[in-house]
Amino acid sequence: MTIVTIVKQVPEAEARVRVQGGALDLAGATFVLDGMDEYGVEQALRLREAGEASEIVAVGYGPRETEQALRTALAMGADRAVLLEASGLDDPLTVALALAEVVREAGADLVLVGGKQADWDSAALGPALAEALGWPHVDWATAFTLSGQAFESVHEIDDGSETLRGSLPLVVTTQQGLNEPRYPTLPNIMKANRKPLDVRPAATEESRSAARSYAVVERERRRVVLEGDASSAASELVRRLRDEAKVLG
C-alpha cells in the first residue's frame, strides 16, 4: 500500500511578515516544512513500520524552494518525492485538483495532509483533495490506526471528539497530538540527498480565488501595566474594566 504525504514550505512561525504597498514582503524569512505536515510524514512512517504500508511518497506544490521541505520529509524516511512547481500562492481548490492527479498516478490509498497551512491559514486542502479524489476524509485526527484496509480514527469536532471507522481510500488531515514527529538523523539527511525527487511544472488551471492585497493587522492596544501588589493591581484592573473599558457590569 502506498501512502502520499503532502508537504508545504512555509515561513517560520517567528518570521516577521511585512507588507509594502499592499504586497507581502517575506524577505529574510526562513522557510521550513509546515509543522502541521510533519505529523502526516511521521504517521506514514509509523504505518510503514507497523507493516501497513510499503511505500511513502512525499508530494509538494509550490516554488522550487519547496524542494527543501521535501528533502526534510525524505530525511525523516519517505521513499521518494514529487514537486509540482508553481510560482504563485494558488488557492487550495486549485492546488487540490493538481495534487489529486499525482495521488492517482502513485496509486495511493491513503493521503496525509496538515490540518491547516501556515501561509494561507487554510484548513481546506485536505477536504478539497478528498473531494477531488471522490474519497471521504477525516479532519483534525488525533489518533489513527490501520489494519489492512480498515481504519479507526479519533478526530476533533466543534464540541469535543468523535471516533470514525471505515475502509480505505481516505484523506486524513493531521495535527498535534497525533504523534511526536522524529528528527532526521545526520546519516538519513545524507541518504535523503540520493533519494529520487521528481520536479515537474504544475499544470493547473487559473486560481479560483486570489489575494489582491495584504495589510498588517495591528489593533491599537492601551498597553497599560498596572503596578502595585496583587491586591491593589487587581482592584485597579476591575475598576478600569468597569469604568474605562466598560466590559464588566
Add this chain to the structure above:
Amino acid sequence: MILIVVEHDQGALRKSAFELVGLGRSLAIASGARLAALVLSAAGDDLASELARYLDEVHLVRDARLDPPRAETVTRAVAHAAQTLGADVVLLPASRAGLAYGPRVALRLCGSLLEDVTSVTFEGDTVVATRPAYLARVSATVVAKAKPVVVSVKPGAAPIAALADTSGRVHPLAVPFAAEDLRLEPSARQAVVKGRVALEEADVVVCGGRGLGSAEAFERQVVGLADRLGAGVGATRAVVDAGWRPYVEQIGQTGKTVTPKLFLALGVSGAVQHLSGMNRSGVIVAVNKDADAPIFRVTDYGIVGDVHEVVPALAAALEGPD
C-alpha cells in the same frame, strides 16, 4: 441568490446562524439578490420555523441520515440545495464542521471558496472578502474568480440579526443522498462539559497557559474565574499538549479563534500561533510573571505578577464594592 447554511446544536440555533442572517441581509440589500436559509436537521421543524421569523424563505432538509452530521452528507445536502435554488453565494459558518464541508461544496459546484473570512462584500458582481493569512500576522483581501462562491464566515465577524417583522415560509427539500455519503461510520461522540458557554460564543474568555503549573492549578484559577464571570474557558497549546485540558478548549492556529469582548490571558506567554487565535478580541488582559512575555505587546491591561496571587485577588476585587 444568497443561501445561508445555519448550524444548530441540541435543538437550538447557534449564535453563528444569527450572525449569518445579519450578514446575508446586508449583502442581499446591497446586491438586490434574493435571500434564503437552509436548515439541515434529523428531527423537528422548530428550528426552521424559528428562522422564518428572521427571513422570508427557509428551506428544510429533514433526514435521519443527517444525524450525526458527517462532512459528506452535509456536502451533498448543501451542494444539492445550492444547485436546486440557483445560489450564487453560499454563506456558512467557519466552524470546524463548516471548514470541513465548505471546500467540498465549493469544488463540487465548480465554484470558489473564500475561507474563514472576517468581512465580505460585493464589488459590482464580484465577491470580495478579507481573511487572516500567515498565522493571522496579516489580513489578505481575496477575490472570488469563479461562481458560485462559497464563503465560510468567522464566528463574531458579523453582528447578530434582529428579529424581522416577517413570517417566512418553510419549504421542505428532499436530498438524494448516496451510499458513498455514508462511508464513514461515526461512533463514540464525546462532548466536552456542557453547561458552560461555548468558547466561540462567549462574551468573556478566560484562557490559561503553562504558567499555571498544573492541571489542578488550571482548574482552580482559570476555571474558577471563568465560572465566576460566566465566561468560556480557553487554553494554550502547551496546556493541551500536557493533557491538562481537552483539545476543544485550545485557542490558536490549530485550535479555535475567539473574539470576545473581554479576553483574560493567565500565565500565557503569547506565542505567535496562540495570538493568531485571540488577537481580534475586544479588550485583552494579561497576567504573567515575566514582564518581557510577548503577550504584553497585545494587551490593554497587564499585571506583572504570579497568577496564583493575582487571580485570587482579582476574584476578591470582583466580589468587592464597586
